[in-house]
Structure formats: structure tokens, C-alpha cells
Amino acid sequence: MPPPIEEEWPAILLVRPQMGENIGAVARVLLNFGLISLRLVAPRDRWPNPKAEVVAVGADKVLKGARVEWSLDEALADATLVIAASARPRGLEKPVWGPREAALNIRAALALGEKPVVMFGPEAAGMETEEIARADAIMTLPVNPGFASLNLANAVAVFAFAYAEARQVEDLPSWFRDSESEPATQEELEKLFGHLEQELEHGRFFHPDDKAALMKRNLRSIFLRARLTVQEAQTLRGVIKALTIGRGGRKKDDL
Amino acid sequence: MPPPIEEEWPAILLVRPQMGENIGAVARVLLNFGLISLRLVAPRDRWPNPKAEVVAVGADKVLKGARVEWSLDEALADATLVIAASARPRGLEKPVWGPREAALNIRAALALGEKPVVMFGPEAAGMETEEIARADAIMTLPVNPGFASLNLANAVAVFAFAYAEARQVEDLPSWFRDSESEPATQEELEKLFGHLEQELEHGRFFHPDDKAALMKRNLRSIFLRARLTVQEAQTLRGVIKALTIGRGGRKKDDL
Numbered sequence: 001m002p003p004p005i006e007e008e009w010p011a012i013l014l015v016r017p018q019m020g021e022n023i024g025a026v027a028r029v030l031l032n033f034g035l036i037s038l039r040l041v042a043p044r045d046r047w048p049n050p051k052a053e054v055v056a057v058g059a060d061k062v063l064k065g066a067r068v069e070w071s072l073d074e075a076l077a078d079a080t081l082v083i084a085a086s087a088r089p090r091g092l093e094k095p096v097w098g099p100r101e102a103a104l105n106i107r108a109a110l111a112l113g114e115k116p117v118v119m120f121g122p123e124a125a126g127m128e129t130e131e132i133a134r135a136d137a138i139m140t141l142p143v144n145p146g147f148a149s150l151n152l153a154n155a156v157a158v159f160a161f162a163y164a165e166a167r168q169v170e171d172l173p174s175w176f177r178d179s180e181s182e183p184a185t186q187e188e189l190e191k192l193f194g195h196l197e198q199e200l201e202h203g204r205f206f207h208p209d210d211k212a213a214l215m216k217r218n219l220r221s222i223f224l225r226a227r228l229t230v231q232e233a234q235t236l237r238g239v240i241k242a243l244t245i246g247r248g249g250r251k252k253d254d255l
Numbered sequence: 256m257p258p259p260i261e262e263e264w265p266a267i268l269l270v271r272p273q274m275g276e277n278i279g280a281v282a283r284v285l286l287n288f289g290l291i292s293l294r295l296v297a298p299r300d301r302w303p304n305p306k307a308e309v310v311a312v313g314a315d316k317v318l319k320g321a322r323v324e325w326s327l328d329e330a331l332a333d334a335t336l337v338i339a340a341s342a343r344p345r346g347l348e349k350p351v352w353g354p355r356e357a358a359l360n361i362r363a364a365l366a367l368g369e370k371p372v373v374m375f376g377p378e379a380a381g382m383e384t385e386e387i388a389r390a391d392a393i394m395t396l397p398v399n400p401g402f403a404s405l406n407l408a409n410a411v412a413v414f415a416f417a418y419a420e421a422r423q424v425e426d427l428p429s430w431f432r433d434s435e436s437e438p439a440t441q442e443e444l445e446k447l448f449g450h451l452e453q454e455l456e457h458g459r460f461f462h463p464d465d466k467a468a469l470m471k472r473n474l475r476s477i478f479l480r481a482r483l484t485v486q487e488a489q490t491l492r493g494v495i496k497a498l499t500i501g502r503g504g505r506k507k508d509d510l
Contacts, residue, residue, distance in 0.1 A: 004401020029409045034399040058402055099416070142419040144289040146259020147313055154284045154412040157405075161354070161413040164397040 005034025010083075010106050010163070011067075012156060013039040013075055013119040015127050020045055022123060024055030025153030027062040033160035034167075038066040039117070041075045072131055073190060079117040080183035081109045084135035085155060086127060087148065091214065093221045095137040099162035101173075102139040106163065108172040114183050118159060123152055133217045134186065136224050181229035188233045193220055195237055199244050260289025265338075265361050265371040265418070266322075267411060268294040268330055270386055273378045275300055279310030280408030281375075282317040288415035289422075293321040294372070296330045327386055328445060334372040335438035336364045339390035340410060341382060342403065346469065348476045350392040354417035356428075357394040361418065363427040369438050373414060378407055388472045389441065391479050436484040443488045448475055450492055454499050 012030055017023050017040060027038055043049070047068050056063045069075040076082055083102050097105065106116045118139065121127035132138065141158055143150060150158075184192075197206075197216055206212035228236070267285055272278050272295060282293055298304070302323050311318045324330040331337055338357050352360065361371045373394065376382035387393065396413055398405060405413075439447075452461075452471055461467035483491070 002400045005399045006401070025406060025409070028406060031402045032398050032405050032409070034401075058404070098420070100420075141416065142423075143287050144260045144419075145257045146261070146289075147286045149313070150287050150412075151280060151283060151408070153406070154280070154287070154409060157409040157412045158416040161396065161416070164399075165353070165355075168397075 005164075005167075006031075006036045007034055008037050009110055010035070010116040010118050011037035011039050011079075012160075013041065013117050014043075014122075014152070015041045015072065015119055015131055016044065016122040017152065018044045018123045019152075020049035020051030021055045022152040023049060023066075024052035024057075024059075024063065026120075026156045027052070027056040027066070028059040029153055029157040029160055031059040031062050032157075033164040035160055035163065036062050036065065038062050039075050040066055040068045041072050042070055043068065044122075072134060073186075076117060076119075076134060077185065077187040078115055079186045080114040081106070081116040082135045082186060083116065083118045083137050083139050084127060084132045085118065085120045085139045085141075085159065086132050087140060092129070092133060092138070092217065094135060094225070097137055097139050099139060099141060099159050100166065102137070102159070103163040103166035104169060104173055105137070107166050107169065108174065111172065112183075115185070120152060120155060124149070129217070130213070133220055136227070181231060184228045184230050184233040188230060189223065189228065192223065192228075192233050192237055195240055199240055202244075203247075260419075260422075261286075261291045262289055263292050264365055265290070265373050266292035266294050266334075267414075268296065268372050268374040269298070269377075269407070270296045270327065270374055270382050271299065271377040272407065273299045274407075275304035275306030276310045277378060277407040278304060278321075279307035279312075279314075279318060281411045282307070282311040282321070283314040284408055284412040284415055286314040286317050287412075288419040290415055290418065291317050291320065293317050294330050295321055295323045296327050297325055298323065299377075327389060328441075331372060331374075331389060332440065332442040333370055334441045335369040336361070336371040337390045337441060338371065338373045338392050338394050339382060339387045340373065340375045340394045340396075340414065341387050342395060347384070347388060347393070347472065349390060349480070352392055352394050354394060354396060354414050355421065357392070357414065358418040358421035359424060359428050360392070362421050362424065363429065366427065367438075370440070375407060375410060379404070384472070385468070388475055391482070436486060439483045439485050439488040443485060444478065444483065447478065447483075447488050447492055450495055454495055457499070458502075 012026065012035060014023060014026060023040065023043065030036065030038060052063055053060060109116050139159065141150065141155065196219065200206060206215050267281065267290060269278060269281060278295065278298065285291065285293060307318055308315060364371050374390070394414065396405065396410065451474065455461060461470050
């Protein structure tokens with residue numbers, strides 16, 4: 001019999017999951033398809049969750065190894081490629097992939113040393129736009145428009161299956177930048193965005209106020225699509241400093 | 256928004272399903288991917304099953320429309336193409352397909368007026384070899400050899416997703432016989448097999464006894480692989496009669 005498959009990447013991130021049974025079912029189906037890295041952001045019920053353990057069956061390893069964080073920032077800090085499972089959301093300029101496409105792009109990213117995370121929203125409600133905005137790309141499933149709401153574990157099952165199939169594919173997509181350069185992590189990007197937004201607020205850029213969130217999302221999307229390297233992220237922060245010097249830019253609270 | 260998808264074929268057959276929750280989860284994920292024909296053979300618990308209804312959420316239509324039979328014969332009687340979801344079983348000479356391959360072959364079959372049924376075994380145990388032997392082909396999932404046991408609804412989700420994707424594929428496989436000829440149903444094939452086996456028993460063909468079941472499965476596989484038409488099935492029964500006339504063949508209890 002071939003050896004077991006246990007791959008650390010991609011990590012699967014459940015954002016604000018509600019039912020322990022679903023978390024356990026996700027752990028099980030991840031291991032079914034050889035994925036072992038589970039992350040949880042702010043699970044609704046206490047953790048560890050006995051209901052999750054019952055349903056995980058033989059996948060306790062995945063469950064016990066799950067990384068639990070209270071903020072999405074922490075859960076994504078080390079990620080260099082973030083894919084959000086979601087129906088195509090309005091007003092976010094991001095690539096939209098099917099599961100197979102997402103899986104192949106993740107394989108290509110891994111070959112370049114990236115750290116991909118695929119995130120799934122909570123039961124029923126799904127992720128907030130602000131959460132989806134964190135992603136480099138959106139993954140949509142070809143669901144029935146008349147009945148689109150998938151069970152969480154089934155949605156993860158579809159991705160995990162598509163990913164297992166992608167392991168067999170030799171000819172990977174090549175839209176990624178060259179492998180010489182180190183990709184920026186979400187943490188580094190957050191510092192860049194924080195710095196930029198702070199200086200733009202200082203410059204009264206975000207008005208009217210009720211448009212500010214949208215304007216920030218759109219700016220974020222531009223730089224996410226650029227797939228910045230560590231070096232590029234640092235360069236851009238230098239650019240911001242250079243642009244703000246002498247206008248009373250607030251150097252002392254640079255992030 | 257595009258219209259809802261509700262396709263009668265392929266039908267999904269759960270063989271001796273145990274937990275109502277799983278049956279309900281299957282109904283839900285079928286409708287998620289636009290499939291509405293659910294069949295159950297000998298469900299363990301009473302039917303209708305309240306636990307199934309809770310989990311099916313908005314898919315009550317699929318659940319209420321489910322066809323419940325007590326024997327696999329009845330549940331497969333009208334099928335002309337049967338696919339069994341199973342790990343590759345030893346000693347069955349049948350084509351083995353992945354979910355995508357199965358989905359594309361089903362699409363090709365539908366275009367020729369076939370009636371495809373995809374069957375899934377009970378939780379834990381899976382189907383008996385005799386049950387899998389009824390299938391024209393086996394569908395296997397690319398699971399982790401170290402942890403292969405999938406939740407029933409997750410397994411159905413993987414197929415239903417692959418099927419939804421196959422709807423977009425123009426270029427379908429063409430291994431099927433021409434569309435002029437009417438495909439034989441499982442009921443017609445069962446009559447043929449029953450007739451043949453009866454006459455072969457009469458001729459002391461099946462010995463030693465402990466090999467009889469295997470010998471019957473192998474014979475069955477040959478004719479299943481031939482993808483017989485109605486006409487061909489009748490012709491073969493005529494052949495059996497012709498071969499057995501005058502040897503004290505038991506014409507009176509011809510099936």
C-alpha cells in the first residue's frame with residue numbers, strides 16, 4: 001500500500017466556526033485527502049471541543065494540532081498566499097478561481113516556497129467583506145443557484161478533493177513571479193497597508209467617511225494583486241516615507 | 256441570477272445507509288450541485304427519518320422525493336449504467352474511474368438516453384462485493400492511503416461537485432455504443448444472468464461450490480462490460496435456450 005499523505009501546506013483556516021461537529025468533520029476530510037494543518041479563528045464554542053473530537057474519528061491528530069487564534073491577523077500572519085472560499089463578492093477586484101484552479105495555483109505557489117492558506121467562513125453567514133478582502137483570490141464552487149448554501153465540511157471536502165487531484169498534475173500554472181524573490185507575508189503587507197492608511201488619513205484622503213472602508217479595500221486589492229515581495233513591500237514603505245517627509249508626516253508612530 | 260438546477264439523472268443510491276444525519280446531509284449536497292434523485296436501499300432506521308429532515312435544511316424536496324426500496328434489485332431495476340463508489344476491489348474486472356471520469360462518462364451516457372445510477376455503500380463497512388458486482392464501473396476517490404474512510408456525505412459531495420463541473424465540458428468521452436440501440440436495463444440483465452446461472456447449475460458448471468460466487472461474478476462482469484442492448488440481451492437468452500434444448504434443460508421454469 002502506498003505511504004500515508006500528510007502535507008503541512010496549504011493550511012485550512014476556519015473563520016469563526018460555530019458547530020464543533022463541523023470542525024471535527026473538516027479535520028476528518030482534510031486528513032482523508034492528506035492535509036493536516038487546520039487553523040481556527042475565534043471558534044464560537046470553547047476549545048478543545050468534545051463534539052469536534054467525536055466527529056473527527058481517526059483525525060484527532062489534525063484536531064489536536066489545530067492552531068487557534070483570536071484574530072484573523074494572527075491566523076494569517078505567516079501566509080504569503082490567501083484564498084477565500086466564497087461566492088463571488090461584489091466590489092472586490094480579485095481573481096476568482098474554481099477549486100481545481102485554486103488547487104493548481106497553490107501547487108505552483110508551494111513550488112516557489114509560498115505559504116498558502118485557504119479560508120472558509122462560518123456556517124450560514126459566511127465571511128465579512130473585510131475578511132474576504134484579506135485574500136489574494138476568491139475560490140467559488142459551481143453550486144446550484146437555487147440552493148447554494150453548502151455544509152462547511154462539504155465545502156472543505158470539495159477543495160481537499162480538488163487539491164488531492166492536483167497532486168497528480170505536472171504542468172502547473174506559471175502566473176507567479178520568479179522564485180528568486182521572497183514573497184511578502186500578510187504580516188508585512190499589513191504593516192505596509194497600516195502605514196499607507198495612516199498617512200492617507202493624515203492627508204484627509206478617505207472621504208466621505210462612509211466610503212473610507214471601501215477605498216481602503218480597493219487600495220489593498222491593488223497591492224495584493226501585485227503579489228509583492230518582501231523587498232518590494234519595504235521599498236513601498238520607503239516611498240511612503242519619502243512622500244510624506246516635510247508635510248508633518250508622523251514619523252514617530254511609524255508602524 | 257441563473258435559474259436553479261434540478262436534474263433527475265443521474266440518480267444517487269445509498270445502499271443500507273445507517274445514520275439519518277448522513278442521509279439528510281446527502282440530500283442537501285445533492286441539491287447544492289443540482290441533483291435531485293435520491294434512492295435508498297434498506298435504510299437502517301425507520302423512514303421517513305426526522306434526523307435526516309433536520310440536516311437536509313432546504314433540501315426537503317430531495318428527501319421527500321427519495322425512493323426507498325428493500326432490495327438492490329428493485330432499486331437498480333430501471334438503471335442502464337451503474338457506478339459503484341468504492342475503493343478498488345480485488346477480483347472484479349471492471350473499469351475504475353475517478354470522480355471526474357465517472358461524471359464525464361455519465362454525461363456521455365445521458366446524451367445517449369441511458370439511465371445512470373451512482374451507488375454509495377453504508378457508513379464504515381461499505382458495500383458487499385456482491386453489491387459492487389452489480390456495477391458497470393467503480394468510482395474511486397484519490398484518498399490518503401493512511402486515512403481513507405470518508406464521511407458518506409463528503410464522498411457524495413465530491414462526486415456531485417465533479418458532476419457539476421462536468422456540465423461545463425463539451426467534449427465528452429465516446430466509448431459508449433451507438434445511440435440507435437436501446438441499452439438493457441439491470442432488470443433485463445438480471446433475467447439473463449438468472450437464466451444463464453440456472454442452466455449452468457443444471458450443467459454442474461459451478462464447482463467447487465466455494466468458487467461458485469466468484470465464478471458467477473466473473474461471468475456477470477463479462478456481460479456488464481459488453482454494455483448489452485435490449486436486443487442483445489434477448490439474443491443471448493435465445494442462445495442459452497438453443498444450447499440447452501434436448502439436454503433436459505428446464506424450459507418450464509425459464510425465467
